[in-house]
Amino acid sequence: MIDASLVPEATVIGASGDSAPVDVSAAEHPVFLITLSVTAVVEQESIELGVFASVDGTTWETKPIAGLPQKFYVGEYPLLVDLSQRSDVRFLRAHWDVGRWGRGPKTPRFEIAVRLREVPPSLLSEPRERVGATS
Numbered sequence: 001m002i003d004a005s006l007v008p009e010a011t012v013i014g015a016s017g018d019s020a021p022v023d024v025s026a027a028e029h030p031v032f033l034i035t036l037s038v039t040a041v042v043e044q045e046s047i048e049l050g051v052f053a054s055v056d057g058t059t060w061e062t063k064p065i066a067g068l069p070q071k072f073y074v075g076e077y078p079l080l081v082d083l084s085q086r087s088d089v090r091f092l093r094a095h096w097d098v099g100r101w102g103r104g105p106k107t108p109r110f111e112i113a114v115r116l117r118e119v120p121p122s123l124l125s126e127p128r129e130r131v132g133a134t135s
Contacts (some may be wrong), residue, residue: 002027006094007114010039014107016097021057022116025090030083031119034094036068037076040111044102046070047110051081054091064095080119092116 006019024032036049048071050064066081083089098108 001120002032002116002118004116005113006034006092006116007112009037009113010111011113012040013096013098013110013112017095018052019094019114021054021091021093023057023090024083024092024116024118027118029118029121030086031121031124032081032083032092033117033119034066034079034081035076035115035117036071036079036094037113037115038071038074038110039113040109041072041074042100042104042109044104045098045100045108045110046072047108047112048097049077049079049114050095050097051079052093052095053083053086053089054093055088057091060093065089 002024004022034051050067052060053065054060066079068077068079071077094114098110100106100108
């Protein structure tokens with residue numbers, strides 16, 4: 001089971017950036033839960049998270065395969081990434097864009113963490129069974 005930190009806890013960021021790539025080719029299951037944890041934020045700023053894929057860890061797709069819309073507040077924001085139709089993907093990385101507006105310093109300041117965890121099929125089977133029962 002893959003359980004990796006894309007961005008370590010309590011990482012302070014003030015600009016857009018990328019995490020280190022994580023090799024997901026050894027995953028037993030192609031579904032991952034990526035969690036953005038925002039533990040500190042100042043007023044009038046936003047963060048947006050995208051997940052990018054690569055076949056070789058060097059060349060990255062130009063568009064994210066999944067993403068979270070802008071977030072403005074402290075909290076945990078989950079994102080489910082299903083690679084079952086993308087057997088060519090071997091690496092994932094997070095990319096974040098930050099912005100700040102209004103009065104005061106124009107440099108954003110977030111304290112974040114991003115975690116990637118492989119999701120076992122047993123956790124997905126119950127919700128799928130419920131959906132099938134209501135159809």
